[in-house]
Amino acid sequence: MIQDLVVYLVYIGYALAVLMTFGTVLTWVERKQAAVMSDRIGANRAYVRIPFTQIKLVWLGLFHGLADGLKMLVKEDWRPKTYDWYAYAVAPWVVFTPVLLVFAVIPFGGLLIPGQLFPSLAGFFGDRAYPMQIARLDAGIIIVFAFGGMTIIGAMLAGWSSYNKFSMLGALRAGSQMISYELIMALTVLGLLLLYGTVDLTAIVQQQSGVLFGFLPAWGVFLQPFAATLFMAAAIAENKRIPFDLPEAESELIAGFYTEYSAMKMGLFMFAEFIEIAIIAALFTTLFLGGYNLPYMGDQGFAFPGGYVLPMSHGAVVVTQLVVFLGKVLLISSFQILIRWTLPRFRYDQVLKFAWKFMFPLALANLIVTAVVAWLAN
């Protein structure tokens, strides 16, 4: 039992480190990518000076995220005269915590056999095997949606308890928008679940290491390209980023539901947003892009369509899977940032119309077609 504890503590530490790093690095990626996309240089002035020398480390502006965090930590924690101080204080955490919790069920690697990976620890671990995932729950994807839905509560709480009309309007917008798009997200995933026949994310990833039509890797994006597009759009809307950032539309609502927040409380909202980019990317990778595996790759190594099999050692597989997962997540995060800096913002009535009159019927149609095809194929 103590072995389980050790392994899962390591997993939790890894997951937290990855998420925090992504949250910080994505602020830098966003700045720099936006700058390069628009012929600018981007943030490059913050530096860390090595003590007692004049050597200033700039590192392409990587320390601007650090400077932001420091600024938010030392800023005055201004409090509005609200009648519900408790809800006001707890709201950032209600937004932030579920975002972290979602990662618990996302597999970031295949099967880990510690005794085989570190022969010196074989006596301690024996031949125990652990899937690289904090909590292997049968309900996988349902847990993701359950926790994802909790962030709505946080946004509504923040807007309601701030005692500010802008916050209230932002919260109402956030509530209606997030509920609408969460429905679409779930509907698009439903088609995929029909094909995979399971909601367990590890099983979903394992099924994607197969081959489709003899040559394509059996990734979700090839099985359900339509659902992948809809899922991406709905997920960005769920994260309330441009082009769906109506709850925070600066020109109309100042900062929407977190107008009255300052210092690190506001920082938590921002941080949650950036971590959610990584979470969405991880979900998209897991559901549609073969998860932690390269094409044709499984826990034993590669099995190419021609019948050629390339076995890999356990250590090589584990390292490849960890790196591939992070790489895919970074790529999809970068794609989301590309979308954010390309498209203009919707009008508010257009956002809900887009959800209910455009994406909802499409998602339903996709589900029905998938169901009919799956039924015919069986």
Add this chain to the structure above:
Amino acid sequence: MKPYPRKTYWNEPTMGWWERAYLFEILRGLWITSVVFLRNMGKWVTGRKGALTTYYPEETRWDYAPANRGKHILTQRPDGRPQCVACNMCATVCPAKVIEIDAGFDPADAAHPKFPVRFEIDYSRCVFCGLCVEACPEDAIRMVKETPGLPRLDRGQMWLGMDELLTWNPQSDVAKPYPPAGGSGKRGPE
């Protein structure tokens, strides 16, 4: 259904099915931005500059207009002393009141007995209007087109004195002969 009748404009944008489908136009937009991104990234990783920006304090643009009113300089006589005669006309005309001059007396130089001991300009308030240059009777103060080195970390450091005004980009007045021709330029009985 609409809350109020919307005005219809003669150039109301119309969308065909292509635009209405969102996806294709979005893909086109993403294509444009990705091409720009990749082009600029290609320049950055091959050691070229992928941006139009000038790193201002470190770099200055070469294409400042010749008549650009940049930083002031004090012109010099051939022996290196300032041409200024401390008449205070620039300080008087200055709308921002940023010029401060302390005059000294030099009986050895009969042509220009009055000279500036201290000549300072507060660049934190200077509006770069160029009136001081127009007011100067001796062509002692000029504005050159470049302005490097103006940003400072402290307000007090924005006062630039004679050292800086004389040594940065020094110019001498070639229009006037020196020493002045006999009789001209001398005031009072000889």
